[in-house]
Amino acid sequence: MAAFITRRALSRRTLLRGAGVAIALPLLESMVPAMSATPRPRPRFGAIYVPHGATLSRWTPKEDGRDFTFSEILQPLAPFRAHINVVSNLGHPLAYGPGGATGNHNRSTASFLSGAKAASGAQPRLGITVDQVAVKTLGQDTPLPSLELMTEDSSLSCGEGLSCAYRNTLAWQGELSPLPMQNNPQAVFEQLFGDGADDSQRAARRAQALSLLDSVSEQVRGINRALPAADRQRLDRFLTDVREIERRITQAGERVDGDVELPTRPNGIPDDIEQHIKLMYDLMALAWQTEITRISTFLMAKELSNAVYPKSGIRDSFHILSHHSNNDDNKARFAVLNRYHIGLLAYFLDRLSKLPDGDGSLLDHSLVLYGSGMSDGNSHNHDPLPILLAGHAAGALQGNRHLRQAQLTPMSNLLLSVLDRLGCREERFGDSTGSLPI
Template sequence: MFSHLDHELNGGHKAVQGFLTSIKKEEAAGFQEKNISIDQAAAEHVDSATRFPSINTGIQQGTDMCWTRAGVHVPPVNNPAALFRGLFVNSPSSERELKRTRLKHLGSVLDALRDSAIALNRTLNAADRDKLDQYLTSVRDVEKRLQMSKEWLDRPKSKSPIEEVQDEERQHIDEVALFYDLIALALQTNSTRVATLETGLGFRTAELNLGSYHGLSHHGKSEVRIEQLQVVEAFLTTKLSNFISRLKEAKIFDDTLIIFGSGMSDASIHSNRNLPVILAGGGVKHQGHVICPAEQHKRVPLANLWLSVLNWFGSEKEQFGRSTGTFSPMEIG
């Protein structure tokens, strides 16, 4: 657990999406890798070594935390049944052939788009060329995903150790647990090495017999609301604890580094400073509560921690977002 870490961002709800990036999307153009999030940077390192470079899940629409290097938002999978099918259900040969045809057609379309964009580039001013470069980066990202899809199209998926998850209406409190279980299985079967779970303000706290999540977060120092908010946080941290237990049972906890936190510390005043961050697993020599310097001239950017996490993962990156170096308060890589 860490204290006094943040990205020095302001903007309340609009800055929450910078939690895994250190950069707000409005400022992304000023950075070489735009506002790429740590999960997508790790996914780039994985490349096609697994069927899914990353798996991004969430309750309803999540919290807009995952972004590509082109500044494109990665929406979460919010249907556990769809995630299960993607992980464990093999498509019949007819569907695979249809997908192969679609991939080939899409590849031809992308080739034509790229050629047209390159020709257009010669006639643009500097500002427009920057926008075009962002567009071409998006095209290259899609081309890369197409290639990975082709590589895995005919490979059989892992066999599921559980019964198929049915496509049915569920309570959010059940979906959180189910997504954690599916993520654990995805890691255990090496279907992916990078996964996220976003639980935003759309989480139905009424299922815990409480007021709305958004309303509770704006507690105004009301003791009643704070007590209810603590119930929500206890629920979410309990599910995290259960997930950790699953990873330990599968003997992959020491090979999995977990980040748990939020892009807002005190929603009652819309503060994005001193963010709550927990790091677990990974075979790291954890130090309990790490209190980082609070003085402004000594503060350690949260992006430094993200850079060290990427280095632990095997990436040789020397810069991530607003990082000024690796994380000095403790050894991670």
């Protein structure tokens, strides 16, 4: 990259290129042609799935409409009130089916973004998911059409005659095309910022304790000479964030106890589950900030997950605690875990709110769908679901509302409305019967 780049010449697709490195930049003022209006940012969309439902009596706000009181579980989202919509009484009728509890868990994930019924048998068959419909509008001019993330390993045995694909991914390109999800932050980081040209270059960089940014430092200095002060500060903050995330990933993959390596953990996966989730949220934010992609799905935990979250204060495993046996104490402890997960979502929203994007923040220009395909983990039912939206979708969505729907309103009606707010015009989606006035 030549050092004489002018404001007019700096493309939105400018890349910092080095040995095994290709780093997209955030939106800078210098990328907007002189004397022209700031273009309206394209919305970003993310769907985040948590299994096993929630303690709905402690999730659902009591008041409807604007200025509702945040419930016990949702309280961590109070600082983002203006960006929050809680949507109640949605259900996924096609998630019900024959068999026992395991089948209901598998179908919960399958139906969540598809509004379709999971077919029995070894051959998975479902339907396109809402994120992949959005890709047709928002993902055709980005380096990655979409980004699929998870924190756990894929299940290999899922029971009740259902393919493991239903439990292992949220994203389907079509009825026969489940997309794999990545649980290794190191692999995601390389996917976003490495050019994939030479594995040995990346290995050598790690061996020498070099940052990926070291190979582009001269190029950064050249670009900085052509940038106004505000853009230099924005670029510096961005590169600082990249370096910090890289440091955390590297630290997660380092050796422990002298020369003894963790044999069961691929390089880059933290042992601390909270740090793992936060890394994935940070990587999603970076991907959106640079518009490497505008579409993401995140399987924060799989159905039937027995993960334990020590920092929540709850020592029971996730799935076991969801089987509360209608015991009030168990329900209360499960609500603590639900609130803890909402606190991690708040971490992500805070991150988005602090990242400038055009004439607002990344949170202003995003639409985040968060929830579960199961209502009550003890009953294994699929209505009413714990669902909320965050963000303004680049001005297309209001906030500060509890939108209570009629009982048994199809979740697909919300998914159809989400597509509309993202600028994706569809007549119907999944088993929708209409759209919702969101």
